[in-house]
Amino acid sequence: MDCVQGAKRHIEDCSIDLIITDPPYNLGFGGTSLTKTKKPRFNIIANDNLSNRDYQRFTFQWLRQAYRVLKPGRHIYVCMDWRMYPLVSLWMQRVGFAIKNCLVWDKMHMGMGWQYRFQHEFIIFAVKGNKQTRRISTRKASDIISVPRISGNKTIHPTEKPPELITPLILNSSDSGELVADFFIGSGPVAEAAIKNGRKLIGFEVDSKYYKLTTDRINKLKL
Template sequence: MNNYKIYNIDCVHGSKEQIPEESVDLIIADPPFNLAFGGTTQTKTGKPRFSITQNDNLEFKEYMRFTLKWLNEAYRILKKRRHIYVFIDWRMYAYLSLWMKRAGFIIKNLIVWDKQHIGLGHHYRFQHEFLIFAVKSKDKNRRTKCRSTSDIWRIPKISNHKLTHPYEKPVELMDKIIINSTEESELVVDFFAGCGTVLSACINNNRDCIAFEIDSYFYDLMKRKFPELE
């Protein structure tokens, strides 16, 4: 039987309290990009569908400190030779890649998630998001299972009217990560759980999961979505 736990707490504090050093097989992180994003606008009101998520509108130095804190904690709990995947917007990639290296991670590739549909805007409308793939330790690392997979992943994004979180990702995307980087019953940790997409993928694929979500609204949404975890 698999173990699933969700916590309504800051990921750094929660991880320090709940997770021993070098005990995690995979970390997936979809942190705030510091773009003050509240989701796509509603047609009738012209206002964002969601409130700006916590830590998504910080001064640059504060955002750097926030990021380094959770990256250092991620490094502490991840087993040697295991993988971490971090989503990031192209505007913040240069900073995040530098901070990941500072925390001790070795970046192996930059995956491009092709969302299959263009977003709003102009000057070449957005259709992609970056996913940094990194490892802990310079030793021989665990290989991904599907060695023929390219670094461009074509997976349709969730329709705007179906989103329950401004940064919500399709479960298929998390399935791909989890299957490629873990075995059944291994432990996956999600530092920014949102509406529980990583947890859904772990349940689908028989992986253990610990998920942290600081926002009470989205934590309660997960509890309703996964009543079996009560």
């Protein structure tokens, strides 16, 4: 279901220990991989082709819910593209998050493009409010995380993140048994990393195809 409606209906104030999420970047993206007949393998993801005004409204709506449900002083990670980073980090501050760092996911292999081919994405790291109640649990974590991207022909979602990218964020920012939320669950890498590491999970996905991929993925983990 829609994450804004879902959060309103299902999540109490200040009840979530950690949020890790990968929202639409509003770049009209359906992935770069093609079928044998040169057709795109994926459709453009939901809410990724909005007018600037609608994207701002949509982002404020889910950010306000994210702020409401997160426990004070706890961490939120928001995956973001360099083009939308300035706006989204500003909007996060407007709802009350304190930005602490911008992590860089080094995908280790070049992607598409011809003027400096894409090899990174950002992850905005922030805290709810000004008083941090939890610190990163290691001093060895760098703000560059090098994890290979999933190669184009193996992806099951156009903007897929590997669970290995998410695992250190979960281990650094939550304890076993705590509750992690992902507002845009996609194919479920946050779900997999959370459950494998003994965390509880609540997540939302509007596209029934991706919802099913994630539930199948979780069910396989439980076997």
